[in-house]
Amino acid sequence: MSAPVATDSPLGRSLARLRAELNGQFAVAARGRRELDPERFLADFSSLVRELSEGCDAAALDQLVRGVFRQLLTLHLKLGPADALARDAVLGAWRFAASAVPALLASAPQELLGALGNAILRLSRVKPEAVRPFVSTLVELGSRCPSLETYLDLGTVAAWRLGHTLLRDAAVARLAALPDAIGPLLFGLDASQAAAWSEVAARLAADPWLDPAAPAGPPRLAVVGAVGGFVGFGGPFLKPPTIVKHGDMLVAFDEERAVRIVADRFGLATAAFAATRDFAPDAAGKSAARLDGRGNVAFQGLSLADPRLLEPVSWAAVGSTLVVSVKHSLRVLVIARLGGG
């Protein structure tokens, strides 16, 4: 356990002021919750609040202490021993990422810590390998954010960039709002390309397969991956699904479930799709591509032969993305038109 906080320090005085309030909150939270270990909580709280309050203005200290306390309490209440990895990841993010932005933290501690905590928990479930680079990105670029809103936008775009594909719509909507000093660096561009950031952001929004840091190369079709799978192995399907275009979405469904397929340069994913009675498949989604059953596909003026495309069951396209289900697999194939500038 770390050394006690000096009672005559600003942090010590803040803790003294808030003592009854925080003790009361802990006591209420601990009712009937044996897993809430006061000693372990106190150890975490003591070290975290000390680290995060370094350099914090005395006037903002009470708010910071309250924010740290409440979010740490949530962490201890919600994540038990079985979630030790996620718990450590959240604590790590608070220590490293939050302490790297002291001004933002002091202005809205509960919001910032909460947002970071939720983001880490979500990434831990969806894309665990992205957690560490996500925190590194925030440590590296967070201090360039003028406001909490920008900081959260940075987090959204970084998480998408690191493979949380379901964030694509949200991230694309925030690209243009990212400062020139942040946006290009997120996509592997150097600072000299900052001036053209708004143009790059527009291209990223328009082309899901664009890699702004790589040369475009000639246009070509490629099977970029597969998503879905058998329901018994954690996938959504019992049989090869029907694929349809619905608005600007690609939807795959069998008799039991429907999922939306989201695919771009940074990853592939499925999301639960709630079909309603106004569900209206668009026939243009299918007619945009031709598959001959022998592994050949013609799409967007290009062609591709791939044995994985033998015996297609259903397909549909939106823009430069084609999704195909085949007879011998419950994973649907994603084909993209790459390159071409």
Place this chain on the structure above:
Amino acid sequence: LPSFSPPLYDAENRLQKVERMAEGTSRLGKVSQSPTNPQAATTDKKKAALDVASLYEGPFTSASGGDASSAAKAPPSEKLRQAYLWIVNNAIISPFYDIEYNNPAKAPFRTRLGDSKSSVVFPSAHSYSSFVLLPLLTFATRRKCLLVGGPGRGKTASAILMGVIAGYPAKEVKRAIQKGQPQMTIADLLGNPMPSDLVSAQRMEDVRIGWRRWLSMRVKIIDEYNRIPTRTQSALLTVMADNYAEILDQTFECPESAWYLTANDDAGGGTYQVIEALKDRIDVVVKALHFNNRFLDELVDRIENRISPESCVPPEIVFSEAEWDRMYAEILAVPVPPAIRRRLEFFASHLEFFETASTQVEYKTKDSVKLSGLELRSLSSKESGKDRMKDVGNQTVNGLSVRALLTSLYFVKAMAYFRQQDEVGLEDLRQILPFVLHDKLVQNPDAPYFEAAAHEVYRVDKICWIRNLFDLSCAEYDRLDRDREDPVKRLLEELEQGLDAVPEVAVRKRLAEIERIVKEWEGQRKLYGHMFDDLLALKYMHQRYTNYLSWLEASGT
């Protein structure tokens, strides 16, 4: 295209939502993040399924209660429900569900117990504790709530919690409580003139007043208001009624606020008689129920853990002024459907009518009797023809004021809002009316209705009496089939279209129709309250059409 039929959004999702809710109501010292109203789960889930892209949703919440991003905040109605759940789970030990709702698709559990075969109902839908819910609705609607009950039952504690939920620190709320006591002066209540100004000022308006802090707060608490001396009560009345304070010709405009008054005994047990006008300003009366001794462990827990609920109210249930304003605007926007409004109209129409009070129809009211100084009972026997057991109006000595009706409307809207309903329902009205009319509707002790053995209990319990009164009114409404058979309503709607360009022949037809309806009543020996209001409405319409006809004839059009 083949037949495209993805599985539609189904009940499974709803079930998961309800399960999550049950999980969330466990005894956490935190605000439940699960939805607070399972009935609305369908819509919520649908929205959630479509929004797959939020990185910042999760267990950690912002200080304002929403997801932990600055953009997303819990809507005020959700916050209000979270506040209710937090209070009943953690702050006020009130394991009562006296505001009962039932699921139409699922019958409640009913039984009868004891020698008296008292009815016991376990409701089948989300029901509520009036002692917690009504103060909250008072906060939401900026009304005035009287908490009554014996000492130590949590009346003041409940009021303090409302102050904390309004955003004031617990210490400040406690300091701002006006504690009624026999020596309380107007200066104690409102403030003092600056001593230096009293000496040096040449004019009264130059005397500055040090106004008391509580006057500027959005939650005002008057403890034991029936111990305040009568003269000071008058000063309090000005603040309650007109929202300003006055000392030495100086006035202080108070902001809109929710009021909480407490009394150990509202039936005259205070040191001073409460002036009638002050009583009339109270919008809703809530009883502090007894402590259920089965929950003594909660008290042990509080002592052992030094828990003081008002000092650990989570920020998620604290309302900013903007949220409070938004909530109020949203409550006012909740519609009262015409069918529900008619039920209230019908109920209220029974109460004012008193046939033998006058020879002119407009003055056939209980108010006429009251103004005459005569006792209602001295005239009651002259009322003939009516079945006094069945006459709802016979059970009261007064009718409903406009203020009582307005207050009822505020609270039913708030109730529907709290329950996340699109519009006010009949049960909302049924549940709210007893609390609003508790001190407004005075029982007629001589009514034969109360002499029946099964009805004697209504002399004691006003909440059940008023609810029963409303049920009787609704039964009569249904018997008369007023939802379908309401010629007066139809005529009023016709008139509401306006008289512009209505031809003379149509006006004569409508006049004849009005007279025909009244003629039909000639055959009936009994005249009831609802007919009295209809009669006045018919007279009003007759007059409008008569005047319009005169104008048509005079203008030659």
